[in-house]
Amino acid sequence: MRALKDRILQEGRNLGGGILKVDSFLNHQVDAALIDACGRDLATRLRRVGATKVLTAEISGIAPAVATALHLQVPLVYARRTRPVTMPDQVLLTVAPSHTRGQLVELIVSPEYLQRGERVLIVDDFLATGQTILGLARLVQAGGAVVVGVGTVIEKSFEHGREALIPLGVPVESLAIVTDMRDGQIVLA
Numbered sequence: 001m002r003a004l005k006d007r008i009l010q011e012g013r014n015l016g017g018g019i020l021k022v023d024s025f026l027n028h029q030v031d032a033a034l035i036d037a038c039g040r041d042l043a044t045r046l047r048r049v050g051a052t053k054v055l056t057a058e059i060s061g062i063a064p065a066v067a068t069a070l071h072l073q074v075p076l077v078y079a080r081r082t083r084p085v086t087m088p089d090q091v092l093l094t095v096a097p098s099h100t101r102g103q104l105v106e107l108i109v110s111p112e113y114l115q116r117g118e119r120v121l122i123v124d125d126f127l128a129t130g131q132t133i134l135g136l137a138r139l140v141q142a143g144g145a146v147v148v149g150v151g152t153v154i155e156k157s158f159e160h161g162r163e164a165l166i167p168l169g170v171p172v173e174s175l176a177i178v179t180d181m182r183d184g185q186i187v188l189a
Contacts, residue, residue, distance in 0.1 A: 039067020114143030
């Protein structure tokens with residue numbers, strides 16, 4: 001996706017340690033038109049998996065997941081980091097390491113929104129080590145649903161997350177792939 005790649009190269013900042021700052025259009029301030037185009041592209045690439053629901057993690061995955069769900073015309077569920085009082089006592093819960101937070105984060109979903117027989121497409125802003133996506137997959141499986149695909153806006157291939165997702169046995173699509181961030185650079189495939 002050329003527009004996304006151009007924005008990464010123009011506005012992305014390599015903060016070191018594998019951290020790519022794209023806050024000006026994806027992770028803090030959201031370019032709605034660009035994210036809509038990303039969602040359309042992910043929906044086109046992954047329509048074949050027959051998803052009945054999209055799942056993401058709070059908070060940065062929500063914008064691209066909403067756009068993808070909109071273009072697929074299916075509901076979106078996002079895993080929360082804290083349990084609100086409106087959520088039942090029995091929840092689907094797992095933990096996953098957060099690269100940007102440098103700690104484990106909880107991923108919590110109400111079981112009423114991930115049920116047996118549903119076909120779930122996981123969408124997130126980044127694919128790095130794959131640990132957040134694997135955490136989301138655990139939630140899907142705990143709810144009795146099945147993961148049918150993974151879509152991400154930006155993949156950092158040098159962190160080998162795609163390989164970590166192989167056991168899921170589903171298609172993985174990324175709109176932009178960063179192959180190298182050594183020496184302050186941002187290199188795209």
